[in-house]
Amino acid sequence: MKPVILNSQLNKNNLWSGCILASVAHAIMVAHYPELSYEHSWDGDNYSVVDGSGGRGTITFKGNYFVGAFRNDNFTRTDIPTAIDFFTGAPKDVFELAKNETLEYLLEEDEDGTTSPSITTAFWGDNDTIASIDNIVRIVQCGGYLLERQFMESDSAIESWRDYYEMTTEQVDLLRSIYDRKINNPDVSITLTKNEIEKIGSDSPEGLSESITSFEEIGINWT
Secondary structure (H helix, E strand, O other): OOOEEOOOOOOHHHHHHHHHHHHHHHHHHOOOOHHHOOOEEEEOOEEEEEOOOOEEEEEEEEOOEEEEEEEEOOOOOOOOOOHHHHHOOOOHHHHHHHHHOHHHHOEEEOOOOOEEEOOOEEEEEOOOOEEEOOOHHHHHHOOHHHHOOOOOOHHHHHHHHHHHHOOOHHHHHHHHHHHHHHHHOOOOOEEEOHHHHHHHOOOOHHHHHHHHHHHHHOOEEEO
16 A cells, blocks of 8 residues: 555644644643643653544654544544554554554553553654545544644634633733744743733643643743
8 A cells, every 4th residue: 555645735733733732721721720720741752642432643753754643432443453554655664653653652451451452543753744544534534533633733623612712812822922932933942921820821730730731841941
């Protein structure tokens, strides 16, 4: 089975930017909804997204490539034998990245007690393209729907996150400000001011603790 180019407009930088936007929105609003702390997280170069209805996935951004793998527990795949087979035809670096990092976040124990990666779709790409052995419809069905907003253009995504979290205008302005700084200087440490922290608008100890953790995962600290 040969991989196909899905869309030349979707690339590593666009997807990374969308995942950062999602993570900043999450970090702000988890202060109000700490029960949603599981939805977005980062571990180094690995971004994980989970919903409450059986969908989960991880994208690894490393070097020139990104690798995404997803599982939808409501969808069964019998046509692909193992998780690593979803990367048939991928460059060697992608294959190694999938095996050593991405798939490690999608382990599942079978009836025999054996733990192995379990996914229902995957894709990979570089700074120019995104490819998969699945077509875009199958990717969405099998877990890619979790990236609906992450694949949007930033202004549209911000409006969608506003609706999802019922964000105030002040919170949206904060989201734009932090996102712009992070995207323009991805390797520079960012520290939120007292005024910015106040704009989050929460006094919940649990929520604020989750917010601090979520911001720290993307290299953003509180004063």
